[in-house]
Amino acid sequence: MRPPFPVRVLGAAASVAVRRLLAVLGIMGGRGAGKTRAGAEWVRQVVEGSLPLDRGEARRVALVGETFDQVRDVMIFGDSGILQCSPPDRRPVWKASERKLIWPNGAEVQAFSAHDPERLRGPQFDAA
Ligand SMILES: Nc1ncnc2c1ncn2[C@@H]1O[C@H](COP(=O)(O)OP(=O)(O)OP(=O)(O)O)[C@@H](O)[C@H]1O
Numbered sequence: 001m002r003p004p005f006p007v008r009v010l011g012a013a014a015s016v017a018v019r020r021l022l023a024v025l026g027i028m029g030g031r032g033a034g035k036t037r038a039g040a041e042w043v044r045q046v047v048e049g050s051l052p053l054d055r056g057e058a059r060r061v062a063l064v065g066e067t068f069d070q071v072r073d074v075m076i077f078g079d080s081g082i083l084q085c086s087p088p089d090r091r092p093v094w095k096a097s098e099r100k101l102i103w104p105n106g107a108e109v110q111a112f113s114a115h116d117p118e119r120l121r122g123p124q125f126d127a128a
C-alpha cells in the first residue's frame with residue numbers, strides 16, 4: 001500500500017538537521033519502526049522546494065547503504081523508499097546508467113555502496 005503523504009516523520013529533529021544545526025542524525029529502532037521511511041522523508045525534505053519545480057536546500061545528495069543493490073531495492077524502490085514516498089508531481093526519475101535519482105527541480109541523489117567509499121570523492125555533495 002502506498003504510504004500517505006505528506007508525512008512529517010522526523011518533525012523537529014529533521015528540521016534542525018535540514019538547517020544544519022545537526023551534522024549527523026542517527027536513528028535506532030526495531031523491525032518496522034520507520035527507519036527507511038524516515039530516511040526517505042528526510043531526503044525529500046532536503047531536496048524539495050515549496051513547489052515541485054522550486055529548488056530545495058540541497059541539490060546533490062549521496063545515498064549510502066551496505067551495498068548498491070540494497071540502496072536501490074530498499075531505499076529507492078522499496079515499499080518505504082523514496083519513490084513510494086513521493087507524490088506524483090515531485091517524484092524523481094531513476095537513471096540507472098548514472099545510479100541517480102533526478103527530481104523535477106533538478107536535484108540529484110546518487111546511490112553508493114559503503115564498501116566503495118572512494119567513489120564518494122569528487123561530486124561535492126550537499127548532504128548524505
Ligand atoms: N511516520 C510515519 N507515518 C506513517 N507511516 C509510517 C511512518 N513511519 C513508518 N511508516 C510506515 O511503517 C512501515 C514500516 O516502516 P519502515 O519500512 O521505514 O521500517 P524500518 O524501520 O525500515 O523496518 P526494517 O527494520 O524492516 O527495515 C512502512 O509501511 C512505512 O511506510
Ligand SMILES: [Mg+2]
Nearest residue numbers: 035036037080
Ligand atoms: Mg528498513
